[in-house]
Amino acid sequence: MAQLTHRSANLLKPISAAVFATRGLTTASTTPITVETSLPFTGHKIDPPSRSVETTPQELLSFYRDMALMRRMEIAADSLYKAKLIRGFCHLYDGQEAVAVGMEAAITKKDCIITAYRDHCIYLGRGGTLLETFSELMGRKDGCSKGKGGSMHFYKKDSGFYGGHGIVGAQIPLGCGLAFAQKYNKEEHVTFAMYGDGAANQGQLFEALNMAALWDLPAILVCENNHYGMGTAEWRAAKSPAYYKRGDYVPGLKVDGMDAFAVKQACKFAKEHALKNGPIILEMDTYRYHGHSMSDPGSTYRTRDEITGVRQERDPIERIRKLILAHDLATEKELKDTEKEVRKEVDEAIAKAKESPLADPSELFTNVYVKGFGVESFGADRKEVRAVLP
């Protein structure tokens, strides 16, 4: 593996690294380290970026922590769902954390991200708190959408996170719209419109892509290819599963979505490209351990061996852990302590979220229209509950 060459190159470092280790993870330095991505990038009508990614120990450790947090959050959501505290539809992201974390490392909060319903971790990456996440999932007032949206409708306007959408593919034209506004306002920012391999077969994607290309919008379409569209495998749904090539006249890049550094490099590259030349498609080759949603066991259309195989060979958190250990940035014990911390944080957030009050009945009528419209809404029998929509 590429890490071996770096081990030998960093022979000068061991002592200082050990010093860091004893001082604890909080004082990790910003001295640059170069890592190689696990696989080279494949380009479509574009020259792919280099495999060498610049990073720092601080970044490596933060990647680890962030992904561990996301993983723990999703597992906790699984338990809460089984305990019937979360209801309805719940789509979990565990296995795909590298995409969220790598993307955030390459961009700013002024760049926009929009995604579909597998949005809990992206929300967290955009600056959402655990409390807001769990409160929303449990339908409480403190949730990011005041408990009215649910798992599929997380939004965070102040950090450029536009959701959170339930209908497959509908967020892509929205994403191109965000890019349109960015171009209109002459901002030097981009939009990442994320979708899955299932949504890649939606007509609206190609319509939006055509327009984005026509007008050179700074839109980056990110296909999170986890190889299954709900219960149907990609080869059974798409004639051409090379999603990065499906843009035809729009350049594309295929990225190992389980490698956070590959994602980071690709997103950085894409941002530079989109600001100059218009849309680009990124295909993130990733995998989800859970089924499509909590009502899908995830084992009727794929084997358990496949799932455990991916977990052993390509797990994103494992990869970062190996990198950290290889570079002597932390010991096994410290990483375990981080995981314990993260677990505690999640448990505390859940406990706090459980205490959060349920939404008040009057909330039923708020935010239907923007304030001041004065529309009246009658209760079921025209007499019982009556409110003027605020």
Next chain:
Amino acid sequence: MAAAIMQGVRATKDLSSANYKRSCFATPRSLPERKRSSFVIHCDGNLTSGLNNSSSRSVRLSANAVSTKQENVAASTASKPGHELLLFEALREGLEEEMDRDPRVCVMGEDVGHYGGSYKVTKGLAAKYGDLRVLDTPIAENSFTGMAIGAAMTGLRPIIEGMNMGFLLLAFNQISNNCGMLHYTSGGQFKIPVVIRGPGGVGRQLGAEHSQRLESYFQSIPGIQMVACSTPYNAKGLMKAAIRSENPVILFEHVLLYNLKERIPDEEYVLNLEEAEMVRPGEHVTILTYSRMRYHVMQAAKTLVNRGYDPEVIDIRSLKPFDLYTIGNSVKKTHRVLIVEECMRTGGIGASLTASINENFHDYLDAPIVCLSSQDVPTPYAGTLEEWTVVQPAQIVAAVEQLCQ
């Protein structure tokens, strides 16, 4: 009116006794005899209406229903006692029987084949009929709906499954322009015998986009028929009728009703697409409802009967066109109408039904029609808020009491 109340009281007493079914007051158990005599006429002499024994009172509602129901079914049908199954299994049975009967019948939708359908309605069918007859489509509602309509134009009889009715909004153009209008615009040359089916309605905290009631959006489309099933019995019957119909039919199922259990006849039966179902004959007020709200109404009916009222409950089943014959007869009898629906207040099925009844039966009404509908808000995720958006049994009871003052 006083006589009616007295009779209502008597019915109350009888509810708890075993000779419930012999009470002359409107219990579903005594329904078959009554139904045969009163309905065979208007259903164009169609034998199927007689078989519509409407053992439709959900097993959930009253414990003693199960034992008496079975006896009665045996007595009335005078044949094999039938078999028990869940609503999604009834849909599958109907589907399978029609696919066996006619090789042109095929199914298209997301995850219908190998996965077996997200609500298991098509489970096992792909293995039996092959991948082309039970087609797993990519997630492209607009296109596969259009594709099915195109296939229907040449003579195939596809059944389009929307994994959730809400997703069919993406196919609205195909449904409205091609499905509904092609027969007309081609001067009758093309028939579109498709069935569009899927679950809709407000479920358990599924969120705003997955809790839509598409019947209110589709109802204006000319050329289509809409039906809503509510029990395993009518689910199977309506599925078969819809498949056999030469017109495009939209069959509305409900996310929360798939696991309802009922005993249905072994022999084949097909229901009438345009017919409403008399759930509970009564004298005081006509309650018109469909799909899931039927169960809320029946729950309210229990309370109402205890309080001395005698509601007549009709499951309208046919959302387009309305069965104004059955509804009209009922209005002429009771003179009071309450509509209970799950659609939103604005532009729902209830709104159209109110207009229709007012237009046609105005002289027979003693009071303005009351329509209970869902709130005009997107369905919130939070459980308590979601409950507030749909009509609850308590509101139905209150409305009847007010109406019957």
